Every structure is written in structure tokens, then in C-alpha cells.
Amino acid sequence: MTKTAKNKTNTGGRPHSYDPNLVHQIIADGLAGGTPAAKLDASYVKEKLCTEHGVNGTIRKEALEALVDAVHAEIAEAESRALLKALPGGIASSVDAAVAAAGRELLLVVARQHVTSQGIADKACEELRADKRIAQHRVTELEGDLAEEKTARHKIEQERDAVAQQLADLQEELRVARAEIERLGREPAGFDRLLAELRNPANKADIRAVVSDIMATSSPEPAA
Structure with a gap:
């Protein structure tokens, strides 16, 4: 793997107790020596800083991890740029065309x-x-049936009330007649009362x- 040039990396925050370029150098040397990138972590770099570069004092773990x-x-990123730059001329455009064609086919799919x-x-x-229209039509039919049923029930109630009123009127007339x-029945009839008066001594x-007066009044006067 090609060893990259040392660059000063600044993550900001409180000043480090070591030169950040040392971190870049340790990682670059490790990669150049064939050490996998996954093993070149903050612990590896810290050990190198202390043992090989004589860094003393406290090394903040979070800051070192961010720097690594x-x-x-x-x-x-530098390796990617170098690889792309090393491609022969025309390959990039060919790849772009192939990617565009593949993208078009994918878009068609x-x-x-x-x-x-x-x-x-x-x-x-x-x-x-369609189901909604059928349901709405059915609801309309049911509403119509309900309205007709309500009207019929109201008419029946009116007829029932009229019959009940007629029955009440007949019952009242019957009560009056009975009374x-x-x-x-408790009072003697007029004719019976008259007979009773006539028979009274x-x-x-x-x-x-009274009879004499009636007869005198009804008799014809003698001729002059």
C-alpha cells in the first residue's frame, strides 16, 4: 500500500498533548507495514505515542478516537483519488456510460x-x-324504507288515538246514560205522580x- 504524505489533522477543541501529525504518521506507517486498518485504532496509536514517541501526560480517549x-x-479518500487518477484515459467515461445505461434499464424496470x-x-x-356506490344505494333504499315505515307507524298511531278517543267518548256517553x-229509576214517573195525586183523599x-170549573166553562150558554 502506498504511503501517503503526512498532513496536519486538526479536530478542534482543547490543544493536544502531542502533535496530531504523529497520529497520521503512526497510522500511515502501520498501513504501509501491512497492518489491517481495523487494528490501527486509538489503543494502538496511544501505545505507539507513549513507547516510540515519548508522549507523556494524559491522552484523552475521546479526542484521540476522533483524531484516529x-x-x-x-x-x-487520498487512496481513492489516487486510484481513480491512475485509471487509463477513457475508462472513466466508459464506466459512466455503462452506469448510465444500467441506470436507464433499472429505471425502465x-x-x-x-x-x-x-x-x-x-x-x-x-x-x-363500485362497492361504495352499491353501499350508498343500499343505504338510500334502507333510509326510504325507514321513512315509509315511520310514516305508516305515525298513521297507525293517529288512528289508534282516534279510536281511543271515540271509545272514551262512548264510555262517557254510556256513563251519563247510566246515571x-x-x-x-229513583224518581216516580210524571204520570205515576199524577195518579198518586188524584188518588190522594x-x-x-x-x-x-177543578172538574166543576172545567165543566162549567165547557157547557154552551142558553139561547136568548
């Missing part, structure tokens, strides 16, 4: 799937709309006087 990650990213899916979705929506019959003198 930044160095790895910087080295990987997606477009066909979209059309198919859209057709299925449209059919499902139309079926749902009148009972009253008449105390009224004989008065009756004779």
Missing part, C-alpha cells in the same frame, strides 16, 4: 413495475368505488172544584 477516525478517512402496480391499484380503487237511568175537594 479522521486520519483513516483522510487516508482512504421500475417504470414497468410502476405501470403494473398502478393498473392493479386503479382496478382495486374502481372496485372499491240518567239510575236517576229516573186529601185532594178530592180540590179535584171536584
Whole structure:
């Protein structure tokens, strides 16, 4: 692996107790020596700083880890640029054309799937709309039936109330008639009262006087 040039990496924050370029150098040397990048972590770098570069004092773990990650990213980016730069002329454009063609084919596949899916979705929506129309029509019919039933029930209630009122009126008339019959049953009839008066001995003198007056009034006067 090609050893990259040393670059000063600054992660900001509190000043380090060591030169950040040492971290870059340790990682670059490790990569050049064939050490896998995964093993060139903060612990590896810290040990190298202390044992080979004589760094004393406290080394903040979080700051060192951030610096190590930044160095790895910087080295990987530099290697990527170098690899791309080393490609023969025309390859990049050919790759771009191939990628564009593959992208177009992929877009066509997606477009066909979209059309198919859209057709299925449209059919499902139309079926749902048809079901909705049927349901709405059924609801309208049920509402009409309910309205007719309500009207018929109201008419029956009115007829029932009218019959009940007629029955109440008849019952009242019957009650009045019964009361009148009972009253008449308790009182003697007019003719019976008249006979009773005529048969009363105390009224004989008065009756004779009345009869005499009637006869005198009804007799014809003698001719002159």
C-alpha cells in the first residue's frame, strides 16, 4: 500500500498533548507495514505515542478516537483519488456510460413495475368505488324504507288515538246514560205522580172544584 504524505489533522477543541501529525504518521506507517486498518485504532496509536514517541501526560480517549477516525478517512479518500487518477484515459467515461445505461434499464424496470402496480391499484380503487356506490344505494333504499315505515307507524298511531278517543267518548256517553237511568229509576214517573195525586183523599175537594170549573166553562150558554 502506498504511503501517503503526512498532513496536519486538526479536530478542534482543547490543544493536544502531542502533535496530531504523529497520529497520521503512526497510522500511515502501520498501513504501509501491512497492518489491517481495523487494528490501527486509538489503543494502538496511544501505545505507539507513549513507547516510540515519548508522549507523556494524559491522552484523552475521546479526542484521540476522533483524531484516529479522521486520519483513516483522510487516508482512504487520498487512496481513492489516487486510484481513480491512475485509471487509463477513457475508462472513466466508459464506466459512466455503462452506469448510465444500467441506470436507464433499472429505471425502465421500475417504470414497468410502476405501470403494473398502478393498473392493479386503479382496478382495486374502481372496485372499491363500485362497492361504495352499491353501499350508498343500499343505504338510500334502507333510509326510504325507514321513512315509509315511520310514516305508516305515525298513521297507525293517529288512528289508534282516534279510536281511543271515540271509545272514551262512548264510555262517557254510556256513563251519563247510566246515571240518567239510575236517576229516573229513583224518581216516580210524571204520570205515576199524577195518579198518586188524584188518588190522594186529601185532594178530592180540590179535584171536584177543578172538574166543576172545567165543566162549567165547557157547557154552551142558553139561547136568548
